Amino acid sequence: MEKMELIAPCHFGMEAVLKREVLDLGYEISTVEDGRVCFWGDAQAICDANVFLRTAERILLKVGSFKAETFDELFEKTRVLPWENYIPKNGKFWVTKAASVKSKLFSPSDIQSIMKKAMVERLRRIYGIEWFQEDGPAYPIRVFLMKDIVTIGIDTSGVSLHKRGYRQMTVKAPITETLASALIMLTPWHKDRILVDPFCGSGTFPIEAAMMAANIAPGMNRSFTAEEWGNLIPKKAWYDTMDEANDVIDREIQVDIQGYDLNPEAVKAARQNAKDAGVDHLIHFQERAVKDLSHPKKYGFIITNPPYGERLEDKKDLPQLYREFGESFKKLDSWSAYMITSYEDAERYFGRKADKNRKIYNGMLKTYFYQFLGPKPPKRPREPRQ
Incomplete structure (x- = not known):
């Protein structure tokens, strides 16, 4: 996979800390916004970011960004994105979360269902099939709307990165x-x-x-959704990252x-x-x-x-x-x-x-x-x- 943009959400107020972490990993920052840091990387960057970043909540592979003020616009602009570059014929895909701030489109359930229909329509035409088995790897989609700008990413992490795998026992009011x-x-x-x-x-x-x-x-003792993405990330990339983490x-x-x-x-x-x-x-x-x-x-x-x-x-x-x-x-x-x-x-x-x-x-x-x-x-x- 070639160079792509990755989105790393974080706690509001912690963007500068995460930016420094990304730079320390050797990746180039594209933008820093409220609650997230975006950067450029390849398939290896997805592995490195998930395993090594301590302050990111998850790592999203950015599919696209556009303005949409109506559901028709949302449908059409989602449909023209190159979903086939990411999701294979047997991939399981759904919009797992939609968040909207200061936007005309604000119903999460409507945003989710319309985007799923648009993705299905595109992939049905590309793959020439009427029915998707969805029995392969999972490709959960997350979408953010901020002032009518829609940003779409595929979640590479799965369970939030704050879950390192060690905190089985907890008490009330824990800090992440x-x-x-x-x-x-x-x-x-x-x-x-x-x-x-x-x-x-x-x-x-x-x-x-x-x-x-x-x-x-921090990510040494857990798994990630993107580990199953053989079409995008070679297994060797994950092995190399884990070897480095151990070394x-x-x-x-x-x-x-x-x-x-x-x-x-x-x-x-x-x-x-x-x-x-x-x-x-x-x-x-x-x-x-x-x-x-x-x-x-x-x-x-x-x-x-x-x-x-x-x-x-x-x-x-x-x-x-x-x-x-x-x-x-x-x-x-x-x-x-x-x-x-x-x-x-x-x-x-x-x-x-x-x-x-x-x-x-x-x-x-x-x-x-x-x-x-x-x-x-x-x-x-x-x-x-x-």
Whole structure:
């Protein structure tokens, strides 16, 4: 397959982080828009992006983009796209999701059914058949309408990329793996610095950090829809990507990453998840309240997702919880803290105004990423040249 455009959706506000990841993989960016990064690549790029990108939600193969203000336009412009270049005669194809924002066409079910009819009409004529068995590989279609511009892509990932395959056990209000990775990348944390999550829940922040430190690709332990696309991607491309992912793992890495939680079930889940991710030897999990947070070393990092109190009965506990968190952080006088929360009074009870604050949508929930910056550690003296 020749050069094509790929679409990588991400959390709103995380486009710059994903753009950097794509560039680090060696691919050329075509556009950066709200909630997605588009880039150019070949069949190998589909494999690389699915296996290596930590902050993308999925990878879509772009089929086309056009303006449509009526269902007739949508039908005709979908019908003229070269679907036969992507979907074989026995392919199973359907519009799995339609999203519409500020567009005249806004009914997802109507958009889905009209586009499917248009695709069938084109492929029926191209392949010279009346009935499609659809017993081959799956080619799920996703479509976005933004201000009447229709963008169509085939989903290469299948299950969302935040599902790495390690989080079998979870607790309430978890943060997704992709968002956790993106937030870690927004901080200056590096694998030679201490990292503590005092509200670790099922362990997502510590696990994602440990995987980064050991250079473990996020997509190593799962499958992707496009693995079955023999007409577009040779099996060798997937094997090469997995071989590379295995080769770059740092198996000798030593880090100081810790996760605490007051809930014993959460700690148990976190340990199991870390084991399934292959990083349990790199993280110390412990049952501990935030008021008991302490560490003997200096210049550490706290990255955490404290309770938001989404349920009314939990709201009353939040002032005390954030106050205890702030008091514990005060004692860690050279540390930096980063927390994502939707709790409006977080700074007030934490006892300090954030040095930086970033609005981030966690799904449909508006949250803030508060950044309390500590001093930089002194530079190590350079070794004299021999």
